[in-house]
Amino acid sequence: xxxxxxxxxxxxxxxxxxxxxxxxxxxxxxxxxxxxxxxxxxxxxxxxxxxxxxxxxxxxxxxxxxxxxxxxxxxxxxxxxxxxxxxxxxxxxxxxxxxxxxxxxxxxxxxxxxxxxxxxxxxxxxxxxxxxxxxxxxxxxxxxxxxxxxxxxxxxxxxxxxxxxxxxxxxxxxxxxxxxxxxxxxxxxxxxxxxxxxxxxxxxxxxxxxxxxxxx
Numbered sequence: 001x002x003x004x005x006x007x008x009x010x011x012x013x014x015x016x017x018x019x020x021x022x023x024x025x026x027x028x029x030x031x032x033x034x035x036x037x038x039x040x041x042x043x044x045x046x047x048x049x050x051x052x053x054x055x056x057x058x059x060x061x062x063x064x065x066x067x068x069x070x071x072x073x074x075x076x077x078x079x080x081x082x083x084x085x086x087x088x089x090x091x092x093x094x095x096x097x098x099x100x101x102x103x104x105x106x107x108x109x110x111x112x113x114x115x116x117x118x119x120x121x122x123x124x125x126x127x128x129x130x131x132x133x134x135x136x137x138x139x140x141x142x143x144x145x146x147x148x149x150x151x152x153x154x155x156x157x158x159x160x161x162x163x164x165x166x167x168x169x170x171x172x173x174x175x176x177x178x179x180x181x182x183x184x185x186x187x188x189x190x191x192x193x194x195x196x197x198x199x200x201x202x203x204x205x206x207x208x209x210x211x212x213x214x215x216x
Contacts, residue, residue, distance in 0.1 A: 072096055
C-alpha cells in the first residue's frame with residue numbers, strides 16, 4: 001500500500017486546497033490513502049472525513065505540531081486535548097513527545113533537516129528520544145534535506161515515512177510511504193510503523209497534475 005502521510009487542505013488556513021481535489025488527485029495517482037495533518041489542530045480535519053467516505057477512499061487524520069525545535073507529526077490522537085499549552089506554536093518538544101505518548105499516540109519529526117530559523121531540529125534529531133519514525137521524504141523539501149533525514153533514520157534504526165506536505169493539488173503524492181502490511185485505520189497504521197513495516201520514498205506513481213477545474 002502507498003499512503004501520503006503528510007497532507008494539508010484549506011482547513012490548515014495557509015492554503016486553498018479543496019479536500020475533494022486532494023482526494024481525487026490521490027486516487028488518480030493510484031495512492032491507497034492519505035493522512036490529513038492540519039497545522040495545530042486534529043479537529044480541523046474533521047470535515048474531510050465525510051468527503052473521503054463519499055469517495056470510497058482511505059483517509060486518516062493526524063496533526064502537525066509546531067514546537068520550539070521543529071515540527072512534529074502526531075498520529076493517533078483523537079481530539080485536541082493533546083494541547084495542554086493553550087497556544088499553537090513554540091511548544092516544548094520533549095513535553096510534546098511525552099504528552100502524545102501518554103495518549104497512546106506516536107510522534108514523527110516532519111522535515112527534520114529543513115532549516116527554518118532557531119526552531120529547526122537538524123542534527124539534534126540524533127539525540128531525540130521517544131519518536132516512532134522519521135519523515136525521510138518530504139515533497140516540499142530539497143533533495144539534500146531528505147538525504148540527511150534518510151541517514152538520520154538509518155543511524156537511529158527507525159522506520160521512515162514519506163509525505164507530500166501538500167498545500168496545492170500538484171504537490172499531492174510527490175512523496176509517500178510504502179506500507180508492507182495492510183492499513184485500514186489509524187490503529188493498523190501505527191502498528192505498521194511500530195513494526196517497521198513501512199518505508200518513505202519518492203512515490204513512483206507521481207506526475208505533475210494536469211490543469212483541471214476546481215471543485216464546486
